Amino acid sequence: MNNTSGSSYTAKLTDGPLEGKTISVGFLPSGDAKPSIEVPVDEGKAYLYTRSGNEEFDSEDSDQPSAVGYRYRTTNYS
Numbered sequence: 001m002n003n004t005s006g007s008s009y010t011a012k013l014t015d016g017p018l019e020g021k022t023i024s025v026g027f028l029p030s031g032d033a034k035p036s037i038e039v040p041v042d043e044g045k046a047y048l049y050t051r052s053g054n055e056e057f058d059s060e061d062s063d064q065p066s067a068v069g070y071r072y073r074t075t076n077y078s
Helices: none
Strands: 008-013 022-026 036-044 045-056 067-077
Touching: 008 045, 022 036, 036 067
Parallel strands: 008 067
Antiparallel strands: 008 022, 036 045, 045 067
């Protein structure tokens, strides 16, 4: 898969403690969107969100999404 639309995409957080927020996320080296993302919120605390399958593309011929939906999974403490 070629990285034709850029090096990052918008992650839309669709539920959980960060519902409605968006963040910029870099693609995997393969050019795919990440299956999960960890969002640090406080020192020693992060929210884990997993890909929900909802994707948006800037154009029909784009092979990479411009936005991907993520659902809240759990809170990680370190």
